[in-house]
Amino acid sequence: MIEFMKKLAWDAGEICLKESAQLSADDLDFKGLRDLVTVVDAKVEDFVIAAIQEKFPDHDIIGEETGITDHGSDHRWIIDPIDGTTSYFHGQPFYSVSIAFQHKKITQAGVVYAPALGQLFTAVRGEGAWLNGATRLSVSPATEMINAVLATGFACLRAGREPNNIHYLTKVLPHIRDIRRCGSAAIDLAYVAAGKLEGFWEMDLNIYDIAAGVLLVEEAGGIVTDMSGGNEYPVRGIVAANKKIACDLLDLLERPKLQQ
Incomplete structure (x- = not known):
């Protein structure tokens, strides 16, 4: 599962990088006065959902842009196609593709990919968290x-x-x-x-x-x-x-x- 998720996030990130070069104000919409959304958000989410539905057609999905697809399954995917759309639109690198997989509403695997930073964070429940598949993650030991x-x-x-x-x-x-x-x-x-x-x-x-x-x-x-x-x-x-x-x-x- 995590290998599928890593590949999915990587491919979604490639869409973000490719589309960012030609993004313009015409591609921008607003959910609210400060809440931006671009055509790329929808394009990335459609790509991720299509890949999941091809492999797991009976799984439930929650997507930021498309809402809830409910089949009554114990398995659920939670997708944020571009977390940090304002950064993305303004040409800043601090945005990410976030994908989580849950069983009975307990997250079993998660991927956060920041394509402009080249950082792919992954975790599987009980197996630790990793950066780019090579560095095991540990929270700061700071106490003050x-x-x-x-x-x-x-x-x-x-x-x-x-x-x-x-x-x-x-x-x-x-x-x-x-x-x-x-x-x-x-x-x-x-x-x-x-x-x-x-x-x-x-x-x-x-x-x-x-x-x-x-x-x-x-x-x-x-x-x-x-x-x-x-x-x-x-x-x-x-x-x-x-x-x-x-x-x-x-x-x-x-x-x-x-x-x-």
Whole structure:
């Protein structure tokens, strides 16, 4: 299964790279004032879904652009064809193809591919997480927030959330080394898994933004919770880090700590 997923993500990434050279404002549409979508998003998702349906015609599929295909199966695919469309449209490299495979709603395999960065992150439940098939991933060992570089995003602004993440950013930022903002939650989670970031939090994401990335973090030794320390993510927000940083981050977010 993971080999099929890797090839699928790689081929989808090649479409992104090829199409980016000729992308124009005419190829752009809006789901909201700040929420961009391009013709390439739809093209990539159609490609991925067609490949899955050819191989597994009875499987359910959730796609960002096409919604839910429900056959009543125990097997489900969750696809974000371009996570970070704004970065993609503006010629920045921080976008990814995210594909997760679930059995009875438990993610069993996940792939996050950042084609412009040449980074293919993969995970299989119980078998670890890997970068480009060669480097096994492990979350950062940092134990102090002042040594942490965290990532976040602002999907909440598109959703009109109050209080929004700017409120939480002002609480967190004075206590950490720095913040990063690339615009792809899937990459942020992959970077937490790889120890390139110490942690990540965000509000108002969807299942297709995080399904593959969550498995990467878990298989790299990290934990994922909602912003109350529970497991209702992404509905109640999401926090991903090693256990110590997650506890401290939840504390700064004025949420209950995890049991240490």
